[in-house]
Amino acid sequence: MKPPRFRYCSPESLEEALAVLGEFGDEAKPLAGGQSLIPMLNMRLARPSVLVDLNRIPALAGIERTDRFLRIGAMTRHRAVERSESVARAQPLLAEAIGYVGHLPIRTRGTVGGSIAHADPAAELPGVLLALDGTVELQSRRGHRTVPARDFFVDLLTTSADPDELVIAVRFPVLPPRSGTAWLEVARRHGDYALVGVGAVVTLAEDRRTIRDARLCFIGVGNTPVRATGAEAALRGQPAAADTWRSAAEAVRNELDPASDIHASAQYRRSVAGVLTERALALAVQRAQEGTAG
Amino acid sequence: MNTIATERRVIRVVVNGSPYEREVEARLLLSDFLRHELGLTGTHVGCEHGVCGACTVLLDGEPVRSCLMFAVQADGHEIETVEGLAPNEAELHPLQRAFWEKHGLQCGYCTPGMLMVLKAFLAENPDPSEEEIREAISGNLCRCTGYQNIVEAARYAAQLLRQR
Amino acid sequence: MPTRFFGEPIKRAEDPRLLTGRGRYVDDIDLPGQLHVAFLRSPLAHARIRSVDVSAAREMPGVVAVWTYDDIGPCQRRMPLLIPHPDLTHPYTRYPLAKDEVNHVGEPVAMVIAESRYAAEDALEAIVVEWEELPPVVDIERAIRPGAPLVHEELGTNVAAHYVGIVGDPERAFAQAAHVFRERLVIERSAGMPIETRAVLAVWKDDEDLLEVWDTTQAPIVIRNALASLFGLAPTQVRVIAPDVGGGFGCKIMVYPEEVLVPYAALVLKRPIKWTEDRLEHFVGTNHERLQIHDAEIAVDGEGRILGIRDRFLHDAGAYTPYGIIVPIITACQLPGPYKVPNYHVEFRAVYSNTVPVSPYRGAGRPHACFVMERLLDRVADELGLDRAEVRRRNFIQPHEFPYDVGLIFQDGAPTRYDSGNYPGMLDLLLERMDYRRLVEEELPRLRAEGRSVGVGIACYVEGTGIGPYEGATVRVEPTGQVYVATGMPQQGQAHKTVLAQIVAEELQVPLESVQVVEGDTAHFQFGSGTYASRSAVVCGSAVALAAKKVREQGLALAAEELEVAVEDLVVEDGRVYVRGVPERGFTWAQIAQLANPLRYAYAGDLVVRPRPWTGPALPPGRQPALEATEYYSPPHATWASGAVGALVEVDVETGQLRFLRLWVVHDCGKMINPLVVEGQVHGGIAQGIGGAFYEKLHYDENGQLLNASFMDFLMPTAMEIPRMEIAHQETPSPLNPLGVKGVGEAGAIPMPAVVAAAVEDALRPFGVRITRMPLDPDQIWRLTHPAEA
Structure with missing residues (x-):
């Protein structure tokens, strides 16, 4: 389990990194935290000719809060997100989900941008981003663009980023008032990829008893993180009550099309997914009502 | 300079307070570098895919898997391994004392990783609950102890460290 | 008063080194000029090798040699069958490198020797093999059907062994029984999975005519003997050292291909050669265990007393049988457990499959046996409306009934004869700790009324430990005062250096720090078999005790002679031997060692040896110049430890998740040398048992591909999955050995599948389901509780 030969560079600015990626195209692979890429290299399942180490580009790390969103630089470590008070305040769903990512030493090294770019359908961060209708900032020598999460995750470990494009940040929009969130998942062991996970985002009407808007995003049930849009639509205008959660669970079960693997059947x-839907909705609404958000 | 892609590099690292300079292959894992280039074999290798935690070291004070980093990435950084834990030859670090006292190790293979992750964890959480300790070491597999005495040792070490 | 060492919770002598990173595991050793090995392993489960082209690989940078079967000289013979058995009628072992056929994914086919492991792995990619695929045999039930494809064509069958054991008259017992209950019970494939993989480092020392080998083995003497015989060397020309070893759990006792090929390369290339298995190799290159399929039935009378048991099972042997049929033999012999089974029919077929070979993993057939027996008893209790604890109580062998013969021949060839035990006492202690009555009559109903799915299970087991053939030890008091102890048994974390020192310190009344235990190095001890079957404390501990006792006698005799008193007038205390009531008249052990050695000079600083008048030879006939004894201990048969566990679990029936609320353990391993170490062993066994009950399963697909060959997917429990364990001890000494001890190494692993099945089943009573397969997982629990959806 030793990695194959490759050439390595460690640019110190975004411009340098983009230049190298532009030069080598598919042959180059950006190295962020490496917590998914290096195991694949050690198993010789990935064979880039050039590794572009992003760890020496300080400008790519950082958490910024604006009126509309929380922007997290691609090279921000999971651990920094976990420790961030502005994340805890502004994005409770992210704060709750981040603790499910791997283990302490993985989160120390792993990065937000790396998780998003890797696009593992059972990983938490892509699910959180999609649940929150977040966006991905991509940059290449050709320019900068912003891609909504729903257009970014294309297939298993596949995104809409071009080979010369780098994920430089992700944006998590700020929640409207009277919103609550919940992240729940079932995994075989603590820290494992989820068998099923759900992020629920609920916004209540002014009466605080009716659902104005709900979003449900699932991980571990498809080739990408998946939104249950049918269930979401059906939830709008419904009373915040157990019956509603049960109907939503049924809708989710009808809507999702998970696959079987050695750890769990479809x-x-x-x-x-239905069970977690009920639990997560109830919890998110409770938090919205208590004004604790998440 | 660093934008030129090469297969080999000269790196400078500080390990347990001592500076080292070596020319290495870019693909050399940090775990192999520590063990076989520097002879610091206290850091163990159990899976080389980042799950078992035996190779955990501190990079600038934070716990990382040394099998999931290349030595070249450590250039310019400070690393601490189990060899650097005890203050001197005659004395053990409180974590080491606690593991000894509470029978927190059997074959000793996972132990360095456990010690290093706990060192970082206790620095940030000086008075953790049992659940928090279990969470902190959940990225380190032990096949001998059933973890119970490791948890005991961590609690005891926290107590010793608080008394310092 | 003598100082107590035996029985005390003494901190381990091993730890300071291991805690400071000064341990020395095989891969920690780098020798100048060392080369590295990587193996090309079969990607297919069953195939003929048409050709292997290594020419390109040989040209790769840093490559020194690339070998196939054709290149391995004296290694071109089948690996040894280590433990034959008369019922193993169709044994089969492999060539170190596949000759013309591969029989499992992971079988070594070619060997690259290069300047670094990195370069060696690069070269593996340049080897071209032309395969002819053969039909893989994976499902052992299909493998025994007529016309099934064969793993080994020339054997004409996939059945390696067919064993039948009969006690009493089972047919009559079943015919006359009030009730007969049947179960099909399955325990899945798993593996020991130590955190340290295997490794071998070998060097031919030309100046010493010595082959020196560091090996992660649990049996260095066995390896030494194999290498000497294979290479035509005198045993003294081969030194095998098992230094610090990072866990074994059974899978490191074997003679594996790499263990002969790496030393062979050292002999040929005259350079140090190292191979360190990586984790992916370990999954497919190191032996597995566990898969058995049992069709078991129990006959009872109206009160739930066992009249007889019939069990027919299939045992998955994997592709080869290098370790014979030890695992299923143990299952067969231990199935009755602590219960009286007057009539017993047990029958198994060990079946070849195109999978990694099977040899013992902690528990070694016992978890299977315990699972079957305890599941049958739970069934009896439930069907007859009896309390599950009560059914066990009614069937226990009673304390006055020892020695108790099960009636079968055990793995060591001796009778399965329980030497001592107190099973009712053990269960009583468990129930007391659990507060069982209150738990089942108040606590469970209360929790269930809250809508929680909680359940309680108990399971009891015995463990045949401390088998022969023998182990030995040398104990020597040095003239400098240290006590040297050497044995042939290596450790993989079991604290030999501590517990063996405790035995010696107790006998000689010397400080623990003065006792230095050397183990696992054939240069220090030549005879013995190794560390397995929970036997170190029993067999090696007894040998150490015997040798220490002899040294004590030698010392007393010398001191008595020198002091001109009778031996009976001497006391041994505080590291000295002196005249009772006159402490100043006596010697330290160092001084007595000097007295034993009539050199014409004294050791500096400690002049007790005075000039003597001539009386004849300085060393009279029958006297040796050292306080030293080598003794061997050979047990008449196994000594039987026992235990009982209780679990309170909660199941989330909607997600199938399992949580332990409480876990109680009562263990009886006779007299405990060091309770700290005993508890550690129990903890570790329990944790592995929990792995085997809910997490760890090796998944082969129908093509013989191992689907979860990584730590991402083979789920060993973390600290978050293992609950706090509450342990109590009962001490029923063994009458068989001088220390009264029994083994403890495998204990905890044995009852966990059984107790988890019982507790989960209890939690799921409203669903009326039976747990018949281990390990469970969330999906299976969900299926049991959602039959309509599943």
Whole structure:
């Protein structure tokens, strides 16, 4: 389990990194935290000719809060997100989910941009980004563009970023008032990728008893993180009550199409997605009502 | 300079307070560098895919998997390994004392990783609950102890460290 | 008063080194000029090798040699069958490098020797093999059907062994029984999975005519003997050292291909050669265990007393049988557990499959046996409306009934004869700790009324430990005062250096720090078999005790002679031997060692040796110049430890998740040498048992590909999955050995599948389901509780 030969560079500015990526295209692979890429290199499942180490570009790390969103630089470590008070205040769903990412030493090294770019369908951060209707900032020598999460995650470990494009930041929009969130997941062991996970975002009407808007995003049930748009639509205008959660769970079960693997069957995932839907909605609404957001 | 892609590099690192300079292959894992280039074999290798935690070291004070980093990435950084834990030859670090006292190790293979992750964890959480300790070491697999005495040792070490 | 060392919770002598990074595991050793090995392993489960082209690989940078079967000289013979058995009628072992056929994914095919492991792995990619695929045999139930494809064509069958054991008259017992219950019970494939993989480092020392080998083995003497015989060397020309070893759990006792090929390369290339297995190799290159499929039935009378048991099971042997049929034999012999089974029919077939070979993993057939027996008893209790604890109580062998013969021949060839035990006492202690009555009559109903799915399970087990053939030890008091102890048994974390020193310190009344235990190095001790089957404390501990006792006698005799008193007038205390009531008249052990050695000079600073008048030879006949004894201990048969566990679990029936609320353990390993170490062993066994009950399963697909060969997907529990364990001890000494001890190494691993099945089943009573397969997982629990959706 030793990595194959490659050439390595460690640019110290974004411009330098983009230049190298532009030069080598598909042959180059950006190295962020390396917590998914290096195991694949050690197993010789990935074979880039050139590794472009982003760890020496300080400008790529940082958490910034604006009126409209929380912007997290691609090279911000999971641990920094976990420790961030502005994340805890502004994005409770992210704060709650981040603790489910791997283990302490993985979160120390792993980065937000790396997780998003890797696009593992059972990973938390892509799910959180999609649940919050977040966006991905991409940059290349050709320019800068912003891609909504729903257009970014294309397929299994595949995104809409071009080979010369780098994820430089992600943006998590700020929640409207009377919103609550909940992140729940079921994994085989603590820290494992989820068998099924759900992020629920609920915004209540002014009566605080009716659902104005709800978003449900699932991980571990498809080739990308998946929004249950049908269930979301059906939730709008419904009373915040157990019956509503049960109907939403049923809608989710009808809507999702998970696959089987050695850890769980498709039927299990579908059923548990419904269970987590009920639990997460109830919790998110409770938080919205208490004004604790998440 | 660093934008030129090369297969080899000269790196300078400080490990346990001592500076080292070596020319290495870019693909050399930090774990292999510590063990076989510097002879610091206290850092163990159990899986080389980042799950077992035996190779955990501190990079600028934070716990990382040395099998999931290349030595070239450590250039200019400070690393601490289990060899740097005890203050001197005659004395053990409180974590080491606690592991000894509470029978927190058997074969000793996972131990350096456990010690290093706990060192960082206790620095940030001086009075942790059992649950927090278990969470902190959940990225380090032990096949011998069933973890119970490791948890005991961590609690005891926290107590010793608080008394310092 | 003598100082107590035996039985005390003494901190381990091993730890300061290991805690400071000064341990020395095989891969920690780098020798000048060392080369590195990587193996090309079969990607297919079953195939013929048409050709292997290594020419390109040989040209790769840093590559020194690339070998196939054709290049391995004296290694071109099948690996040894280590433990034959008369019922193993179709044994089969492999060539170190595949000759013309591969029989499992991971079988070594070629060997690259290069300047670095990195370069060696690069070269593996340049080797071209032309395969002819053969039909893989994976499902052992299909493998025994007529016309099934064969793993080994020339054997004409996939059945390696067919064993039948009969006690009493099972047919009559079943015919006359009030009730008969049947179960099909499955325990899945798993593996020991130590955190340190295997490794071998070998060097031929030309100046000493010595082959020196560092090996992660649990049996260095066995390896030494194999290498000497294979290479035509005298045993003294081969030194095998098992230094610090990072866990074994059974899988490191074997003679593996790499263990002969790496030393062979050192002999040929005259350079140090190192191979360190990586984790992916470990999954497919190091032996597995566990898969058995049991069809078991129990006959009871109206009160739930066992009249008889019939069990027919299939045992997955994997592709080869280098370790014979030890695992299923143990299952067969231990199935009755602590219960009286007057009539017993057990029958198994060990079946070849195109998977990694099977040899013991902690528990070694016992978790299977315990699972079957305890599941049957739970069934009896439930069907007859009896309390599960009560059914066990009614069937226990009673304390006055020892020695108790099960009636079968055990793994060591001796009778399965329980030497001592107190099973009712053990269960009583467990129930007391659990507060069982209150738990089942108040606590469970209360929790269930809250809508929680909680359940309680108990399971009891025995463990045949401390088998022969023998182990030995040398104990020597040095003239400098240290006590040297050497044995042939290496450790993989079991604290030999501490517990063996405790035995010696107790006997000689010397400080623990003065006792230095050397183990796992054939240069220090030549005879013995190794560390396995929970036998170190029993067999090696007894040998150490015997040798220490002899040294004590030698010392007393010398001191008595010198002091001109009778031996009976001497006391041994505080590291000295002196005349009772006159402490100043006596010697330290160092002084007695000097007395034993009639050199014409004294050791500096400690002049007790006075000039003597001539009386004849300085060393009279029968006297040796050292306080030293080598003794061997060979047990008449296994000594039987026992235990009982209780679990309170909660199941989330909607997600199938399992949580332990409480876990109680009562363990009886006879007299405890060091309770700290005993508890550590129990903890570790329990944790592995929990792994085997809910997490760890090796998944092969129908093509013989191992689907979860990584730590991402083979789920060893973390600290978050293992609950706090509450342990109590009962001490029923063994009458068989001088220390009264029994083994403890495997204990905890044995009852966990059984107790988890019982507790989960209890939690799921409203669903009326039976747990018959281990390990469970969330999906299975969900299926049991959602039959309509699943």
